[in-house]
Amino acid sequence: MAAWYFDAFEARTPPVPVPHSAPREFVFQTTAVAALALGAWYLHWRWTASLQGAPVWFAAPLVVAESLAFIGSLLFFLSIWRNRDPVPQAPPRTAGEIGLEQNRPLIVDVFFPTFTEDPELVRLSIQDGKRLRYPHPIDLRIHVLDDGKRAAMKKVADEEGVGYLSRSSNVGYKAGNLRNALEQTQGDLVLICDADTRPFPQLLERTLGYFRDPEVAWVQTPQWFFDLQPGDPLGNDPQLFFDVIQRRRNWCNAAFCCGAGSIHRREAVMEAALKSFGRQVEQQVLESARRAPDHLEVEDAELRQALHSALVGEAARATELTPYKFHVSEDLYTSYLLHSDSERGWRSIYHPEVLSKMLSPQDLLAWTIQRFKYAGGTLDIGAHDNPLFQRGLSGWQKLMYTATLWSYFAPLWTVPFLLAPPIYFFTGLAPVGTYDAAFYGHALPFLLLNRLAFMLGSWGVDSTRGEQYYLGFFWVNLRAILDVLRGKPIKFEVTPKTREARRFVSLAWPHLLLISLTIAGALFRGVQVARGTAAPSAYVANVFWGANNVWSLWPLLLAAVRRQGAA
Amino acid sequence: MEIRFEERQGALVATPLERRLDALAAPDFRAKLSEKAAGRSLVVLDLGMVQFVDSSGLASMISVVKRLAPGGSMRIARPAETVSSLLKLTRLDRVFASFPDVAAAIAAP
Known part of the structure; x- marks a missing residue:
């Protein structure tokens, strides 16, 4: 039996969702409102009274950045405004109980898509899939979806007695792989896993009850990385995202699908795909007609009809039917389309209890690829x-979707925030007129209350690493923005699950540069302050600011130089 | 899924002999019809006996369309009311033109 680096963590148990507290939620909401009011007051002062005497090239970008960050805070607080957990339902006995017209046991497909993952790693997932239990008769069908078309993977699937599906091309990558599987399988519901997702035995019995509501299209469960190193040096822990952000979207039907650990109603996914296909065909026909309007003027009605049919047929042949959008963020995109289908009013459920475990990206390269995607x-x-x-x-x-999108514009404000202290240290110029009592009087109440509101809003979830990586992520995020602006395809790669035998300083050189500039600048300006040639108030403010930046950038740099296999 | 195939006036007429074309039937339906329909210019799907088609069934029809000859089309004869509704809901009524009987489907331009 293969030995894995995560063997030592097998006995770990997942975190329990933070219990909902109505009083705490009220205190959070009150604090958030106060923080936002103080923030608006601070920004008003910044725009109207703080810029005099400050160089425009420095002050203007910074005040714009602060304003954009404030919008980010506003969207974030609104997006975690309230929590209403879904009420679990009893597991359905038959397909009829989830709205199908047949009185037979449910058929559930379990998909393990894989490409390059070690077949023995996938075996562990399959074995846990086989342990899924259910209180009623159920037709459970496990399938390995191998885009790598590997004999070794097929052998594992055969040995485990589960289905093995592969295809001749890799079109659409993971989304295409899922489509191919959907075409060949029959489950009423589909549990989607990653190659390394290890479902817990109770996953189905805890979640299938939600499908009693015929409008429920999918149920997402939290993703739990059971192999995190002490201190989570790479900031992989997704608990803040799942237990706070996703969970607070239940009440307004905006929790989106994140792939692994989600159960889908086949009919919902297929129907949305058909509608999207129908729309695309219609658009293509209209475009063809615009490009070649002559055929519309054909006098013979039969010929005109025949030409039109040919156009529709060609458009149908050229259009892909995509149950999961062929997109780098296929899960988010598919959720977005299903939520937009007001004709059907599909609902999503975020079930807050951890019901599977998986592996985290193991080094900075894997982390970078995943976050870039x-x-x-x-x-x-x-x-x-x-x-x-x-x-x-x-x-x-x-x-909710805008809040998610906005968070990825963060470099527009984090980059100016990272650059501001070194600029001050080396030039002596400040982005505000003066660092006087008025500045501190306006800024500190906002910053403190903003911090407090964040703590209350994410109560019980350690967000320290997340906050550090929020700033440290600027470089990857900036590259993603530039690629999208230039219309470049987002390079799609399977997140590596194994460490690369190399160091990754090349991925973190901007962080090293910024840390060096900030520390060197602080020393340089410190000497001047000590000599009495520079004002201490501006220096103190920038030292605190710069220290926060260095604290945030440091873990990423450390992760870059961490040796392979190091704990 | 049992399907009866006939040749009529140069068209392939496929008649599923079951009441449901759903997720359970779709893989088999797709495989059988794709094989016969590959490269054809006109396929008429006679749904007279089919009372229920779901999205997976409809999706399997789309994959068959992709196997037809360039310029080829698949038409539907005798669709049940529920099938027509689903075609309309998904805007696929333009891809799959419907006719009251097989003869009309074959004769249409």
């Missing part, structure tokens, strides 16, 4: 299907 994919959706203008979404759903 998240950022590029989300920004690409924003560029082509802006949620603010998406028909069918409710106001709150628009806000």
Whole structure:
């Protein structure tokens, strides 16, 4: 039996969702309102009274950055405004109980898509899939979806007695792989896993009850990385995202699908795909007609009809039917389309209990690829299907998707925030007129209350690493923005699950540069302050600011130089 | 899924002999019809006996369309009311033109 680096963590148990507290929620909401009011007051002062005497090239970008960050805070607080957990339902006995017209046991497909992952690693997932239990008769069908077309993977599937599906091409990558599987399988519901997702035995019995509501299209469960190193040096822990952000979207039907650990109603996914296909065919026919309007003027009605049929047929042949959008963020995009279908009113459920375990990206390269995909994919959706203008979404759903999208514009404000202290240290110039009592009087109450509101809003979830990586992520995020702006395809790669035998300083040189500049600048300006040639108040403010920046950038640099296999 | 195939006036007429074309039937339906329909110019799907088609069934029809000859089309004869509704809901009524009987489907331009 193969030995794995995560063997030592097998006995770990997942975190329990933070219990909901109505009083705490009220205190959070009150604090958030106060923080936002103070923030608006601070920004008003910044724009109207703090810029005099400050160089425009420095002060203007910074005050714009602060304003954009404030919008980010506003969207974030609104997006975690309230928590209403879904009420679990009893597991359905038959297909009829989830709205199908047949009185037979449910058929559930379990998909393990894989490409390059070690077949023995996938075996562990399959074995846990086979342990899924259910209180009623159920037809459970496990399938390995191997885009790598590997004999070794097929052998493992055969040995484990589960289905093995592969295809001749890799079109659409993971989304295409899922489509191919959907075409060949029959489950009423589909549990989607990653190659390394290890479902817990109770996953189905805890979640299938939600499908009693015929409008529930999918149920997402939290993703739990059971192999995190002490201190989570790479900031991989997704608990803040799942237990706070996703969970607070239940009440307004805006929790989106994140792939692994989600259960889908086949009919919902297929119907949305058909509608999208129908729309695309219609658009293509219209475009063809615009490009070659002559055929519309053909006098013979039969010939005109025949030409039209041929156009429709060609468009249908050229259009892909995509149950999961062929997109780098296929899960988010598919959720977005299902939520937008106001004709059907599909619902999503976020079930807060951890019901599977999986592996985290193991080094900075894997982390970078994964985060780049998240950022590029989300920004690409924003560029082509802006949620603010998406028909069918409710106001709150628009806000939730916009909040997600906005968070990926963070470099617009984090980069100026990172650059400001070194600029001050080396030039002596400040982005505000003076660092006087008025500045501190306006800024500190806002910053403190903002911090407090964040703590209350994410109560019980350690967000320290997340906050550090929020700033440290600027470089990857910036590259994703530039790629989307230039219309470059977001390069799609399977997140590596094994460490690369190399160091990754090349991925973190901007962080090293910024840390060096900030520390060197602080020393340089410190000498001047000590000599009495520079004002201490501006220096103190920038030292605190710069220290926060260095604290945030440091873990990423450390992760870059961490040796392979190091704990 | 049992399907009866006939040749009529140069068209392939496929008649599923079951009441449901759903997720359970779709893989088999797709495989059988794709094989016969590959490269054809006109396929008429006689749904007279089919009372229920779901999205997976409809999706399997789309994959068959992709196997037809360039310029080829698949038409539907005798669709049940529910099938027509689903075609309309998904805007696929333009891809799959419907006719009251097989003869009309074959004769249409």
